[in-house]
Each structure stands twice: as structure tokens, then as C-alpha cells.
Amino acid sequence: xxxxxxxxxxxxxxxxxxxxxxxxxxxxxxxxxxxxxxxxxxxxxxxxxxxxxxxxxxxxxxxxxxxxxxxxxxxxxxxxxxxxxxxxxxxxxxxxxxxxxxxxxxxxxxxxxxxxxxxxxxxxxxxxxxxxxxxxxxxxxxxxxxxxxxxxxxxxxxxxxxxxxxxxxxxxxxxxxxxxxxxxxxxxxxxxx
Numbered sequence: 171x172x173x174x175x176x177x178x179x180x181x182x183x184x185x186x187x188x189x190x191x192x193x194x195x196x197x198x199x200x201x202x203x204x205x206x207x208x209x210x211x212x213x214x215x216x217x218x219x220x221x222x223x224x225x226x227x228x229x230x231x232x233x234x235x236x237x238x239x240x241x242x243x244x245x246x247x248x249x250x251x252x253x254x255x256x257x258x259x260x261x262x263x264x265x266x267x268x269x270x271x272x273x274x275x276x277x278x279x280x281x282x283x284x285x286x287x288x289x290x291x292x293x294x295x296x297x298x299x300x301x302x303x304x305x306x307x308x309x310x311x312x313x314x315x316x317x318x319x320x321x322x323x324x325x326x327x328x329x330x331x332x333x334x335x336x337x338x339x340x341x342x343x344x345x346x347x348x349x350x351x352x353x354x355x356x357x358x359x360x361x362x363x
Contacts, residue, residue, distance in 0.1 A: 214303070217273075217302060217303050220274055220295055220320065221311060223273060226270065228325040228327055230266045231292065232332075234246050235327065236329075237265075245290055245291050247290060249266075249293070253266050253268065272297075274295045274296075274320050275296055280293040280296070281295065281296050283324060283326055291327050292327060293324075294320075294324045296321060298319045301320055
């Protein structure tokens with residue numbers, strides 16, 4: 171039969187137990203802080219993905235319009251038209267490499283900005299979460315500044331015809347297609363007046 175334990179051993183076990191509980195509490199706090207940092211880092215990465223994909227789609231919509239025949243200029247009707255534009259008789263054009271998923275929701279379903287005619291002029295996230303990034307946007311994204319939720323980050327073509335609210339005489343000019351490069355005169359050719 172075992173006798174009673176000396177009181178020093180009981181006190182020692184009590185201190186070890188308390189030290190173990192304190193250690194576990196410190197580890198739990200550290201893990202919680204790490205999880206929060208990881209979550210914010212992942213959200214910032216998704217914001218960058220959203221900015222990239224949104225701007226790719228915005229540029230593709232503009233390119234689609236500018237490469238339309240002048241007499242029949244129009245915006246795409248679907249995002250799929252940006253991936254494979256079948257209007258050219260020679261070969262299909264690809265204004266987008268792929269149809270990007272919307273990073274904040276992980277879905278292929280973007281919110282769409284359309285003209286009354288149904289033509290697609292922009293996209294936006296369907297997420298109502300508040301963004302971490304509120305300032306420091308590139309000039310092309312200046313309209314995204316100080317927005318309360320990702321669904322307010324609208325990536326619309328900059329062409330005036332994509333925004334019927336812009337007045338015709340507002341001084342805004344649409345980006346032009348690059349002009350063909352001029353050939354430099356040869357050094358051996360005489361200059362003509």
C-alpha cells in the first residue's frame with residue numbers, strides 16, 4: 171500500500187500543471203495571431219488577383235469594341251466572346267487568354283455592367299465583403315478608391331460609349347488604336363521638299 175505523498179511533490183505537480191496551462195494559452199494566442207495575419211495576407215492576394223482579372227477584362231472589352239468594323243461597332247454580349255471572338259472570317263480573335271474566375275467569391279460568375287442594348291461594358295465582384303485596400307490605386311483604378319465593398323469595384327471600359335452618362339463634349343477622348351509606325355527616311359535618299 172502506498173503511503174501519502176510528501177507535500178513537496180504535490181506542490182511541484184501543481185506548478186507543472188499551471189506552467190503547462192500557461193504555455194498552452196500562449197501557443198493558442200500565437201496561433202490566433204498567425205491565423206489573422208495569414209487571413210489578411212490571403213485577402214490582399216485575392217484583391218491583387220481581382221485587380222488583375224478585372225483590368226484584363228476591362229482592356230479586352232475595349233479592344234473588342236475598337237477592333238469592330240467602324241460601321242458596326244459594338245461591345246461584346248458575353249464574356250465568352252472575349253475569349254473567342256468569331257466575328258473575323260479569317261480566324262477567331264482572342265481578347266482574353268481565358269475566362270477568369272472572380273477571385274473574391276471563387277466563382278466564374280461576375281457581376282456585369284450592361285448598356286440598355288444588352289452589350290457588356292464592364293464587370294464587378296459579387297462579394298459584399300469590405301476591402302482591405304482603400305487607397306493607393308493605379309490611375310486606371312482611381313474610381314475604386316474608398317469603396318465600402320468589393321461589389322463597388324467596377325471594371326468598366328474607359329470608352330465614352332461604354333458610359334452613356336459622360337457628356338459628348340466633356341473633353342474626354344477615347345484611347346486610339348496605335349498608328350502604324352512611320353518608316354524613317356533612308357540616309358542615302360535625298361530629302362524632298
